Amino acid sequence: MAASHPHAVDALLEGLGRELDRASPLPLYYQIKELLRERIERGELRPHERLPSENELERALGVSRMTARRALAELETEGYVYREQGRGTFVAEPKLRQSLLRLTSFTEDMRARGLRPGARVLDVRVMRDERVAARMGLEPEEAFVRVRRVRLADGQPLALETAYVRAALCPGLEAEDLTDRSLYQTLRERYKLQLGRAEQTLEAGAATEFEAQVLRIPVGQPVLLIERLTFLGDGRTPIEFVRSVYRGDRYKFVVELRR
Amino acid sequence: MAASHPHAVDALLEGLGRELDRASPLPLYYQIKELLRERIERGELRPHERLPSENELERALGVSRMTARRALAELETEGYVYREQGRGTFVAEPKLRQSLLRLTSFTEDMRARGLRPGARVLDVRVMRDERVAARMGLEPEEAFVRVRRVRLADGQPLALETAYVRAALCPGLEAEDLTDRSLYQTLRERYKLQLGRAEQTLEAGAATEFEAQVLRIPVGQPVLLIERLTFLGDGRTPIEFVRSVYRGDRYKFVVELRR
DNA sequence: AGGCCGCCATTGTATAGACAACATACCACG
DNA sequence: CGTGGTATGTTGTCTATACAATGGCGGCCT
Secondary structure (H helix, E strand, O other): OOOOOOOHHHHHHHHHHHHOOOOOOOOHHHHHHHHHHHHHHOOOOOOOOEOOOHHHHHHHHOOOHHHHHHHHHHHHHOOOEEEEOOOEEEEOOHHHHHOOOEOOOHHHHHHHOOOOEEEEEEEEEEEEOHHHHHHHOOOOOOEEEEEEEEEEEOOEEEEEEEEEEEHHHOOOHHHOOOOOOOHHHHHHHHHOOOEEEEEEEEEEEEOOHHHHHHHOOOOOOEEEEEEEEEEEOOOOOEEEEEEEEEEOOOOOEEEEEEO | OOOOOOOHHHHHHHHHHHHOOOOOOOOHHHHHHHHHHHHHHOOOOOOOOEOOOHHHHHHHHOOOHHHHHHHHHHHHHOOOEEEEOOOEEEEOOHHHHHHOOEOOOHHHHHHHOOOOEEEEEEEEEEEEOHHHHHHOOOOOOOEEEEEEEEEEEOOEEEEEEEEEEEHHHOOOHHHOOOOOOOHHHHHHHOOOOOEEEEEEEEEEEEOOHHHHHHHOOOOOOEEEEEEEEEEEOOOOOEEEEEEEEEEOOOOOEEEEEEO
16 A cells, blocks of 8 residues: 555545535535545645545445546546556646646736736726727727736836726726736726636737837847737626737746646 | 438448447547547537437447447547537537647647648657756656657648657657658557646747748748647656747647636 | 566446436427 | 426436456565
8 A cells, every 4th residue: 555554545535435415416426526626635635645546435435436436537637636557546746737727917927937026007098999899809889998018027127018908897997006016906806806717829929119119129039929818707708808028038938738 | 400401410420330440459439539529620510510419329339328428528528519418419619629728739739720730751860868858857868759840731831840759658659650640649549658748838939040941931030939848648757848949920829728 | 586477456448227407399288 | 379297318427347457566486
């Protein structure tokens, strides 16, 4: 047995057995999955520690092997565990599950990289823009608050960011001071807007004269163009469209892909 | 029946039945999944069209319902279809499939964009590279099969791809013909290597003389540099490191971010 | 000592069947 | 006319079982 001591799995199984609710409308496999996930996230099960086998779950919880199996299989596709034929099921490393599908603000992104985030406001105005509206699937008359900012990392210009936020959803945003402040934080705290998902595209480009001046690089230098269309928690209502131009020599975008 | 005409499903099932190979070492559910996926990607099954039900697959292919079910369930988690209880299984909209944060090969990526993928091999050799080995967390003596290819979209050069695959895990790879073939498919089918996850970075750069020549663009044009470190199904064993240089004017990377 | 073989535990694939939950179409009844 | 019930088809959950493939271990044989 690979666990730290022989009774570790037994104690875990007993706990699971007590919490499993056969009267609940939630499927058994889902309950088992959630119970195991909680223990992994709370750190009760440590990386590379072995989980109960399908057989052990079957006996201890009084479910069929296929039910136990489904719980473990879903934990695997969600990145919480890895499975090896002939060996068992083991807790995955935390970094596998973190950098995955996270929607982060510039501020959070910089902090995660160990840099001090900042923002210098170039201009803020309420306006219309047919192309942006079309891109968001809205009527051409839709009004936006356009915020243009230079984003700083440790005080140095890193990106030029132009955000179009739907004015109808955050009245008075144009009067907020967004210097050195996270737009997402403002949307969340002042307007109680929950962000859900975002569609983001990345491509390479060359700095225009304006971009070069703001970012303090030569015209024509490589830049990373990132466009993001962000939706509210319901997954359908668009809230903002952001176009960012990052210095190519100082910024690298990182994603983790899964099969 | 919601299909265009009553015999559409029958014809599909007959085709599937002929292609299913019970002597193959590949699992039945996997074969069924791949056959259906091919038909979706080739457009033979159009968005929102109904797929055969679990019961129809069971009868027509002579498999159990759980096997048919698993094929459909995996297509769902991969974003190819959506399922509605009481109604059936339907082809998903293309945009839903391509924007998920999935580990895809160039071949799959191009097909999802409706382009014809291709590859022209520049050179293949077995070699060592300390920097690549370090990047993969391996000993400096580790041997790699380095494959340099020009990746084509509809016959036009789109990217220069340099892949370093661990020679120990795929002996004889250097003798394979990788012209117009997916490396991932070869790893999967010839070497039975299951890919798990990948860590990928994207940054902007300018085309070097060599890159410019291969991609048929002027020197210094913007390019998207993508580096990918791919791991096997266990999530820990590195298998390949790929450095790709994409034409900045023709390629856009799409991701969907959550929460 | 070293290598080979077989046993056991574990995950992977596949089958067969049962009942539940849900959607749709149709029909009978008021 | 419409309202509700029923029949049917679909996916969702769950059980029970069998055998295959793999990895680890120990013991046996040479």
